[in-house]
Amino acid sequence: MIHIVIPVFNRKHFTRECLLSLRKQSNTSFSVIVVDDGSTDGTADMLREEFPEVKVLFGDGGLFWTASVNLGIKDALQHGAEYVMTLNNDLEAAPDFIENTYKWMKEKPEAIIGALEMDAATREPAFGGEIIDFKLNKVRHLLQELPKEQQKGIHQVSQLPGRGLLIPRAVFEKIGLLDQDNFPHYVADYDFTHTALRNGFELYCNYDAKIYTYPEESGERKNRQSKSLKNFYNHLFDIKGGGNLRDFTRFTLKNCPGPYIPYYLANGYARRIFGYMLK
Structure with missing residues (x-):
């Protein structure tokens, strides 16, 4: 069962x-x-x-x-x-x-x-x-x-x-x-x-x-629909933020092969920061 x-x-x-x-x-x-x-x-x-x-x-x-x-x-x-x-x-x-x-x-x-x-x-x-x-x-x-x-x-x-x-x-x-x-x-x-x-x-x-x-x-979708500095901060740092930089960093360090980590992190940070503004 x-x-x-x-x-x-x-x-x-x-x-x-x-x-x-x-x-x-x-x-x-x-x-x-x-x-x-x-x-x-x-x-x-x-x-x-x-x-x-x-x-x-x-x-x-x-x-x-x-x-x-x-x-x-x-x-x-x-x-x-x-x-x-x-x-x-x-x-x-x-x-x-x-x-x-x-x-x-x-x-x-x-x-x-x-x-x-x-x-x-x-x-x-x-x-x-x-x-x-x-x-x-x-x-x-x-x-x-x-x-x-x-x-x-x-x-x-x-x-x-x-x-x-x-x-x-x-x-x-x-x-x-x-x-x-x-x-x-x-x-x-x-x-x-x-x-x-x-x-x-x-x-x-x-x-x-x-x-x-x-x-x-979803909470993240609603966060994006009502853009503000507070919601931008929550997107990047709140425990329920869809672009949480801490979670992304930990995921990358744990799962990404070593040689690709620097580029993967840099690209991911950019997508999370600028993507919120554009979408």
Whole structure:
């Protein structure tokens, strides 16, 4: 059985829709752990009253994404989970999402497998995995390269986000949990998948397992929509800033091959600083 871990902080309307979409799955062989990190909008009451089948763990508001996910993962592993999936609350799963996850999990039982992200508004594919080239400082978006007729099945990638990320127990046993000390909120998922890749685990994006996301609702997207000096500072230095320079530096030093680090850092700093102003 897959154990799904969902970290939440407020925005209970998203959590409700996410859990309702899981209730509609054609394959119900999974359990759900929600980690509520100090929500103040009635999330806990809603979970207790509307979703009694969901296990809820609580934080005090200081866990952020990575520690919340780790708390859920540890609980799942302690209860014998062979596969853990991390899932954000601001998305909905297609009815055959779990069914198609199992389909390819059986083909690649030792691999980490991500999901195809669809834009909830347009119903069009939005993200299908990435291949990073540290030498050229370039990220290839696989979805942009694949013809429509090939956008199915699984495709090998080199990094994946934590939205719908299926992780075998063997990965945790070899490399441990996500790095909550260095990456408390963002980047931990990418760092984790890079670490797994270096340790011999394959990464795939499953184009048959679809999740519907709301990109305009992300904190970083809203930060960019309302530009100000304060939001610019938050973008670069806040723990939830999408361009956090500390996180980027730590990620680079940990994952980029040594000879390419200076150029990769310089290019990345420039993109984060000037990109905020231009986009």
